[in-house]
Amino acid sequence: MAEPQQDIDEEAFGITDRLVGDVRDAVERGDADAVDGLLDPLHPADIAHLLEQIDGRQRRDLIAIWNAGMDGDILSELAENLREEVIEQLAPAELADAVRDLESDDVVDLVEYLDEDQQEAVLEALDAGDRVVVEQALSYPEESAGRHMQSELVRAPSHWTVGEAIDFLRSDVVLPEQFYHIILVDPRLKAVGYVTLGRILSHPRATPLMDLAEDSFRTFHVAQDVEEVAQAINHYHMITAPVVDDDERIVGVITIDDAMVFLEEEAEEDILRLAGVGEGSLSDRVLDTTRQRFPWLAVNLVTAILASLVIALFEETIAGLVALAVLMPIVASMGGNAGTQSLTVAVRAIATRDLTGANVWRVIRREALVGLINGVIFAIVMGIVGVIWFGSPMLGVVIGVAMVINLVVAGLAGTIVPVVLERMGVDPALASGAFVTTVTDIVGFFAFLGLAALWLL
Amino acid sequence: MAEPQQDIDEEAFGITDRLVGDVRDAVERGDADAVDGLLDPLHPADIAHLLEQIDGRQRRDLIAIWNAGMDGDILSELAENLREEVIEQLAPAELADAVRDLESDDVVDLVEYLDEDQQEAVLEALDAGDRVVVEQALSYPEESAGRHMQSELVRAPSHWTVGEAIDFLRSDVVLPEQFYHIILVDPRLKAVGYVTLGRILSHPRATPLMDLAEDSFRTFHVAQDVEEVAQAINHYHMITAPVVDDDERIVGVITIDDAMVFLEEEAEEDILRLAGVGEGSLSDRVLDTTRQRFPWLAVNLVTAILASLVIALFEETIAGLVALAVLMPIVASMGGNAGTQSLTVAVRAIATRDLTGANVWRVIRREALVGLINGVIFAIVMGIVGVIWFGSPMLGVVIGVAMVINLVVAGLAGTIVPVVLERMGVDPALASGAFVTTVTDIVGFFAFLGLAALWLL
Incomplete structure (x- = not known):
């Protein structure tokens, strides 16, 4: 350069x-x-x-x-x-x-x-x-961690000194290309601690390695999910995560650079799943991409038809007042968007462990309240638009009330659906969107057209 | 444990x-x-x-x-x-x-x-x-990298040997809590290479540090965007990224654990922006959350009203055949979903540098083709549904053709909108969604109701 x-x-x-x-x-x-x-x-x-x-x-x-x-x-x-x-x-x-x-x-x-x-x-x-x-x-x-760990690692008996470790490293032993810790083991190869190379280099040869070991030492089992290990590496700012077998013997390490890749993949997967794209990538073939995107579109078709069935219940109402057909997508669309907002926050909060059993009720109350406040604001706006556009105050009231109902429902569904899916063992990023927009479409059309049938005709 | x-x-x-x-x-x-x-x-x-x-x-x-x-x-x-x-x-x-x-x-x-x-x-x-x-x-x-770098680092003259480095580290110099490299500098403090601690520890005292320096050595300027540096750390599997000033003097480092946090934040931001949530977090107060979500809902209201204006053009058509009001949300909804799929893939591909000037036309063609294939499949399905439900073959043809048009447009808009926004310097994650669904709503309603007006009435 x-x-x-x-x-x-x-x-x-x-x-x-x-x-x-x-x-x-x-x-x-x-x-x-x-x-x-x-x-x-x-x-x-x-x-x-x-x-x-x-x-x-x-x-x-x-x-x-x-x-x-x-x-x-x-x-x-x-x-x-x-x-x-x-x-x-x-x-x-x-x-x-x-x-x-x-x-x-x-x-x-x-x-x-x-x-x-x-x-x-x-x-x-x-x-x-x-x-x-x-x-x-x-x-x-x-x-699993066992599948993805690097088996090349440096371990040393826990009774060694700095000098013994340096002599060992300088001998003709084969070392990993990159390593940042020495893992200390007892005579039965059980991992008992680790020392950063920086501390070894900065202490006299006579210092026992155990005196230099890091305060906090965590190990992960070979069967542990590797994404969880990656999240733990990020959470605790670890550079090397030791992986142990059933007997607590050290068998490998997950390194931070690999953890970074796993976390990237996980975030990427969540983004793509939330958008209903599955495992898509730009270098897939056209037919592969078409096939990946098909299922979510098919699900969406079913939910759109369900919403249409709700509209069909009110064909006579619409025939009586075509303005309803003009305005009804607004209520559904606002609900869909508000629901997507709540659900995205909930899906990520579940992934990052910010949404747990300890605060789930508080979060649900909060989302309903946010929906209520925004619902009231947009109800007033749309009420006014309805009056100006179609000259009917009652039409304004109908669309306003339907808006409030749908935005509160959006906040509730956007939080409850991913939480329930997660408890059932389904990835909330994958399935929540379809459920939530089905709810907001159906509630949106039903509330708007139902209130119109009651109050306008 | x-x-x-x-x-x-x-x-x-x-x-x-x-x-x-x-x-x-x-x-x-x-x-x-x-x-x-x-x-x-x-x-x-x-x-x-x-x-x-x-x-x-x-x-x-x-x-x-x-x-x-x-x-x-x-x-x-x-x-x-x-x-x-x-x-x-x-x-x-x-x-x-x-x-x-x-x-x-x-x-x-x-x-x-x-x-x-x-x-x-x-x-x-x-x-x-x-x-x-x-x-x-x-x-x-x-x-910037300068804002977020750690200034505590270990550097050594490039002419030193392993022994000199060890003696220096063992002296009473203050060392960073964690460090994994020694950065080599020339007499003017210009960074010229780095050595991992593992290589220092595994070589005899007389070895010159320069002989152990890593093959590839990259530095980053203090004014460089820190997220770009984090992506580079991930891309090149670096543990430490040296940061230099205008004179190429080393002034700090970005470490991989901090890079991991920046990348997480970036992915999180993309997810939340794609859903129109801004900087939301569960621990924000209700009013803050309401305010964060308001703008996107307001934008959505405007786009929904635009779509309604298109519907309003066809009030007479709908009055003549109320089944149109029942079916029209299906076309718009499928387009919106297909558009979101394309746009999410494009936004992430731009973020990860997989979508560039070198392949943008190929990607646009590809997305249009994917839209065409899925469009034809769903056109056939919906055509059949239209015929069975409303007993009108022509209605089936109208909804089928509208579906094909909207899914191709969704693929095009979903790719072109984020690419254009990015070239204009706007974050595509933030603004693409509103544009793309506006396009698919308007095209969906216009194609379906317009064809119905032409062919059915």
Whole structure:
């Protein structure tokens, strides 16, 4: 970086559109040297990102002419839905070269969703020792800490001193690529504490490691959900989370950089589920995307038809006063929006443990009250609009009262639905939206048209 | 942990509803010893979480009778909207005690949004040296790396050896509480590389530090957006991101645990903005929440009225065939949902840099195609429903064609709107939803009622 002051306007990371264009052109020309020259200086994460941005045909052409070839770090960084495609294209020897230097957890991430043939091919490329470790990890349940932990770690007997630890690290022992703690174990390999490398480096050789151990030491069981472990790492500002087996023996660690990825995925999943998109990503094929989005649209069709059935109950009322057909979507739409607001706050608060049994009633009361206050304000606004537009004070009253009812119901449904779904073991991010908008549509149409039938005709 | 196998069913972190209840009871009884006994074993993050779960009156009572008293780590962990309230209740001496041991970046986070009197009170509690550092950080723009960096770091001349570094760390120099790298600087304090502590510990004393430096070394400018730095840390799996001034001198670091918090906040913000909730949190007061949600509901009211105006154009058509009023919300609702799907994927893809100038046209085509395919499927379904329900084949055709049109438009608008907003410098998460549903509502009603007017009457 010759002129760092320019960085202010530059992106902090990633690749430019221009670079993507240059690589594309080089691939079209079949210019292998140009491709090498462009890709060589890039970080594996950036190369993976570039592969995701070009289309399938260009990706195949690029990999075919690329001399340096795919390496394991790039494969690890690649979006899951592209890995199979790319691995298919690699010769067994290339694949073996690529995966050999990866840490055990990266190999597991790489192979866990591959089809059996490909998984077998990758496993065969590993040394016998690494292979056992990876197969052991794959034997733990999906999404468990055991499945995703890194088995490479540094442990030391708890009676060692700083000097003994340094001599051990300087010996020809194989160390993980990155490590930030030494985990202390008793003679039965039970984890009893950990020491940061900073404290080891800053104390005399004679200091016992136990004297330097961190105050708070938590371990996580191999069967624990890995997302929970990631949340715990974030909550307690840990760098390394030790994972133990049934006998409390240390068997691996979840590191903070992996935890960060799990949390990102979790937040992403919540966002996409709230919008009814499932596991969508831009690099999916059109038909895959169509299929992912279909179920939520189908659910929405059913709920929309339910709402229509409510409208159909009042066909005569509408025939008597067509203005009702003009105004009725407003009540439903405001309820839908208010419900989505309450439900989004509730879904996130459940995910971050801010909404619990200890405060659920207070939150429900609060949301109903917020709905009531906003409902009254918008009732007045819409009442006035109704009077001005259609010259009927009673129509103004009807739409106003329906608005208040629907916004209070929206606040209640937006909180109660996700809480109930969560207690039933259903992911509230996935299913709440459909339920809540069904409630607000039905209540909105029913209240507005019902009151109109009672008071206007 | 006597029986870690029980952990599988237990939460990986956090506090139980029962504990919250016990603390509440102890506070109600005014039993200071019981409060101390319950809170003493807890991690500061858990105490902060507990304070967020109880209501304002209980919080005040708790703090008043709590002997151990508030410490800085708890204040740092506390939700922003509660900090002012809690700090107000602390005597100046208590506050001084609480903040004295915090790292500079934690003090900055704590005070940056306090009102001036409270900020002054905290700053006065600091030692002169720390105060200068905090004031310097506060002089950088909000959301910049300079504002949020930790100034405590370990640097060493690039010509040092492992032995010199160890002797330096063992001397009586003041070290950061946590550090994982030593940053190498040239004689003009320009950052030239960094070394992990693990590599220092595992090499003989005579090894030059430069030989152990990491291959890839990136620095970030103090004015760089801190969220971008956090994304870069995640993207490149960094543990420490060095922050430099205009002369490339190292002035601080952003650490991965802080980056994790920034990324969480960013994802949270996107989720809440997509739902039109702004900065909402469960511990806000009812009136604050009402005010936060009001603007989006007001925008929605305007868009709903626009849609109603479209319906009003067709009052005569509806008067001629009331079935239209029954079916029209279905077309609008399906379009709104499909639009939300496309827009959510686009907003997240923009945030994660997966949607760029290099692939925007491909993505737009793709979304339109997905809309077309799903549109045709649902057109057939709804056509059949229309025929069965109302016995009119032509009505089935009208709703089917309107559905196809609206779902294609939803795919286009859902992608184009966020891309255009982003280019205009507006956060697409904040504003896209209103635009897209306005488009799908208007197009939905217009296509359905317009075709009905043309073909049915």
